[in-house]
Amino acid sequence: MSLWEPHFSLPETQVISSFGTNVTPAFGNGMLNVQASSLIDVGNLSLQRIGSATLDAGSGDIRGDGVLDVAGSISLAAGQVYVPTAVNFTIARP
Numbered sequence: 001m002s003l004w005e006p007h008f009s010l011p012e013t014q015v016i017s018s019f020g021t022n023v024t025p026a027f028g029n030g031m032l033n034v035q036a037s038s039l040i041d042v043g044n045l046s047l048q049r050i051g052s053a054t055l056d057a058g059s060g061d062i063r064g065d066g067v068l069d070v071a072g073s074i075s076l077a078a079g080q081v082y083v084p085t086a087v088n089f090t091i092a093r094p
Contacts, residue, residue, distance in 0.1 A: 053074045061081070
């Protein structure tokens with residue numbers, strides 16, 4: 001899947017199993033390619049069945065808040081990757 005917008009916000013989701021716990025990311029043969037010319041916002045997100053993810057903001061920014069869980073490979077391209085004041089951003093791979 002490829003997406004392009006000047007400003008793109010990846011939806012913040014809380015993936016919960018029927019047991020009430022967070023769902024770990026699942027590797028698969030899917031591809032996610034997000035391109036933006038100015039900003040990509042990343043919140044709490046667990047990628048399911050994605051083997052390769054690319055977030056490309058060109059010379060713009062990637063702003064993170066929360067946890068991005070990825071089971072496959074991930075590529076970030078931006079002028080800067082940052083978090084807003086007083087929050088944490090973690091890219092986790094189990």
